[in-house]
Amino acid sequence: MTAALPWADGRHVVVVDLGFGDAGKGATVDWLCSPRSGLDVSAVVRFNGGAQAAHNVVVGGRHHTFRQFGSGTFSGVRTLLSRYVLVDPYALAQESDQLAALGVDRPLDLIEIHRDALITTPLHRLANRAREDARGTARHGSCGTGVGETVAYALDHPDALRVRDCADGALVNRKLVALLEYYRPLLAADGALPAGAGPGAIADMVGTYLAFAQAVEVVGDERLAQLAAAGTLVFEGAQGVLLDEWHGFHPHTTWSTTTPDNALTLLAEIDARGVVLGVTRTYSTRHGHGPFPSVDVGLDALLPEPHNGAGRYQGEFRVGHLDLPLLHYAVQASRRVDALVVNHLDAVDTAALRMVDGHVDADGRAMTAPTAAFDHDLDRQQALTDAFSEAGVVTRPVAGGAAVLAEIETGLGRPVVLTADGPDRSDRSVVNTHGTAQRAA
């Protein structure tokens, strides 16, 4: 049976995470790409971030953590990495191997990459880790995959390595040598400079990029319109709006626009319309350093996280109660959220979840709810971080899953259209009328 998705109304679908990440974008995208959605998806489009994304999808016992491949891959849906994505060919090869082992036929045939996308190299990765090591206890909560370094280097070096360069060995060689020289002092100080970090190692890397350029389809601006003409596009966001480079708790953010902005820009360029789905769990999570007012260590044991372990550079995976004021802030920062997806409904009864209504400072005084601004002021974001680092929360209990859905719809002023009460694709339900979920698969 094809699920009725009246809210889609023939529009393309943009999926963003309204929290700190891990809300279930991957599982949502997987379902949207499955036959059950009836959306006839032609491609998943990644519009931010890079290989640090980690979107867990479970389908009938198969599990994969999608990083650069779109989360529709299990349904054979192709992925377009747009010009906003930071492409790591090494990680892409590794992920291709993993998918092949899971039975996906010729995974790299499903990947298309915009020619202007920046390349994240192993050097960026090493530099990222060296810098994070040097911060000691003041870590930013980086994943250690080099994404921030890629953006930072490209801002200062307009000729940074891009996908379109990869077919020209001499050009790649020149750009990698420049990159190595740029990072040499940092890596040497950290003891991270690989043995033989010279022309030979660079030459080996060049060989990899040449092979990469042959193995994937490199496309230009025209490709998005072609894919849009062939079916529905699903835009898969990476990370979460509360980690956005301009709206997150600076400096514990990612160097990426995690709001729907990039996706909406891409759609505008092809004169197409999209509907934006904001995704949240019934509780909050944060993987990495930075403020997390509603954190509750008591929940850890009740809500096991099978696919999110402690990362060497990210630190512990933390769990807290659903923070309505922060969710509202994320919706504001997104500028456009049309409907909501709520995952982990099954957790509501398991863990006696509470709802956060507001925040208090260290002296117990009520704090003003944060409001989003769009002037790219990192000092203000730093002040937000300072204020929320010591903040506590005001909570109240909620009475079951239906009540949580109602709270979220009322609090954010948007309808909930999809829910899930388990990790598998078959655990997802379409909400046709308020509070009434139908098992969709």
Add this chain to the structure above:
Amino acid sequence: MGNGTWSDHTYNAARTFRAATGAADFGYTAATRSQHPDTWKAHPTLDPLNVSARESRDSDEHPDALPVAVLFDVTGSMGQVPRILQTKLGKLHGLIQRKGYARDPQILFGGIGDADTDRVPLQVGQFESDNRMDEQLRTIFLEGGGGGQKSESYELAAYFMARHIRTDAWEKRQRKGYLFIIGDEFNKPRLAARHIRRVIGDDVRLDVSVESVYRELSRQWNVFFILPRQSAYFDDPAIIDHWRKLLGQNAMKLDDPAAVCELIALTIGLGEDRVDVADGLADLADVGSGAEAQSVRRALEGAADGRNRRTSADDDDALRARNGGWGRLRRLAHGTVAIRGAGTPAGLDDAGGVTFR
């Protein structure tokens, strides 16, 4: 921390991408790659260890055997080039024969790696004149290694070719064969005796200078070096300079590796006085290699006027005068300058000019 991450990932990533583009057509490579690196070795038919000689012999069917050897660098810096060569070189024999550039070509293929770091630094097949050549190409192991010194063991391959090849062309007719080395790096600073002992099995105790190896090699071979684009050092002037010092204008840059087959065929045709450049390029267009013909033309022009050899402008005219520019290749083709014979071409002229006698 972090050490090794790039090299480990390099190996795995490159393998995955190559497999995705069909590079696994090198069946032996795929099979070997799936085993632990400590067990990697050359296919028995390509292992140079304790080989007394590879032979190119006349037969009733092929009374005028002309040996042609093509050894290509199979290290990582060459990128996709070895794969491209594998798909294109199979046509070499037919191209040479069809155009009458040589009556009975016999072709040997081999792979060159790095004896300091690779498990399989040298592979040398047999001279073949039928589709066993294809098999040989597919059997060459693409280790994809290489060691970080911007040098590969070309000189070890040169040593093998100088000491372990016997040909009727030379022994009966004093005719040189054609040896093409395709690569993108320097020779090792010296030919190491320990490499000879380990890889080839000759009991040599003293290192040998690279120059003397190529000098010896050039007695029985017309030696050419081809630097193809898509390799790591195509635009590094030091590489082509290095080879021009050894081989003079026989060191060529080729901007399309897919044209290597055509370049080799035409070079042989020119060397054998069977064709001049203009007719040769027309020949290539004839057989449907139009784009390749343009690349071949540029490679020959580049070699002829030596424009990539010096950066200093004031030397340019002197060089052009000495090399004779484009005209030199025509004279070469018309026999004004004999490329064959027992002269001492290639290698000793520091200025890079070659004196064929």
